[in-house]
Amino acid sequence: MRIDEIRYSIQHVRKRKLRSVLTILSILIGIAAVFALLSFGIGIQNYVNTLADESGRDKLFIQAKGIGAPGTDDNFFLAKDDVNFVSKIKGVDEIVGMYFAAGEIEVDDVKKFYFVSGVDTSKIDFVEETFAISILRGRQLKEGDLDKVALGYNYQFDDKIFDKGVKLGDKIRINSDPYEVIGFYDEIGNPQDDSNVYITKESFEQLYPDKKDKFGFIMLSSQNGIIPKDLAERIEEKLRKFKDQDEGKEDFFVQTFEDALATFTTIINVINAVLVLIALISLVVAFVNIMNTMYTAIIERTKEIGVMKAVGARNSDILLIFVFESGFLGLVGGLAGVFVGFMVASIGGGIAAANGFALLKPEFPAVLIIGCLLFSFLVGTAAGYLPARRASKLKPVDALRYE
Secondary structure, eight states: OHHHHHHHHHHHHHHHHHHHHHHHHHHEEEEEEHHHHHHHHHHHHHHHHHHHHHHHHTTTEEEOOSSSSSTSSTTEEEEEEHHHHHHSTTTTTEEEEEEEEEEEEEETTEEEEEEEEEGGGGGGHHHHHHHHEEEEEOOOOOTTTEEEEEOOOGGGGGGTSOOOOOOOOOEETTTTTEEEEEEEEOOSSHHHHGGOEEEHOOOOOHOOOOOOTTHHHHHHETTTTTOOHHHHHHHHHHHHHHHTTTTTOSEEEEEEEEHHHHHHHHHHHHHHHHHHHHHHHHHHHHHHHHHHHHHHHHHHTTTHHHHHTTTTTHHHHHHHHHHHHHHHHHHHHHHHHHHHHHHHHHHHHHHHHHHHHHHHHOOHHHHHHHHHHHHHHHHHHHHOOOOOOOOOOOOOOHHHHHH
């Protein structure tokens, strides 16, 4: 396309500012919504991938079937004998049973209920690796820490869990028993996990004597060269026989770390797909709006088209003029939409982080930005094609006679 034809198209857009702005606004809304939603989707997927890399893809979980979180239903648990049996199955490397229960956490006479986890200090590095957590301040729990506690990330801050943040060396009460705070774990990214309380398994057994040797779940890793999924099937079969339970009626289930992440990712992808589909509706509206704008422009400029054809403009020249014009409107709308989407996602990510959902962190890779811009340009171009084709087919004589 010649520079004169490009200049002609842009001048027409500028000449009809209100109509152009309204057309751009319609595509801006759709692109902004799609950009913001996809940025969160990409951020969550990257979070999941990072979590998998840090935890290791060789991890498996055995969890008792029950209602709610592990340890919240006394009728469902995994026994110490189950841990000992599974530890002897070929392919199992490290293994640890995890205590888990709801507890009353008290600070300055204010009581809240959160989950308390009893950690086997001899396996604490394995536990932290599996959960992809590490001590941010203070130190880990160690053997003999019967009156010590490590807290989740959110306990450090005012108005997160308690009105006043907890500090290293402070005393808190768990089920009325006093504990000294010796460490804080780094941020995991959701309020539930970042409000957990960690004590040694010996402390847990003193605090919850009725739960001794009754684990909420078991964590284990597979040996090198062993496929976790195959190991999971082997464990399920052997543990079912050990517990003398019928197939399909087990009171436990075995899940690989990758399966757990895949389930989480699938749920997020479905939610994102639905939201993006809703956002695309506004792009359909934008498509129709651009098409209507271009049809109106052709009617208004029928005589101009006739003059251009009379002085030698070819059908392809007319077609390109109007297709470029509609594509230009789409591209400008896309640029504005990407900017607005970036601002909305950034603000939304900040709000999510402030409320404890650091995992909801949007990311803006170049492929997302370029993809949205190309998509908006293509939407504009496609919307303008039929009107442009109609304009290119006009006969000079009929166009010059048009009133």
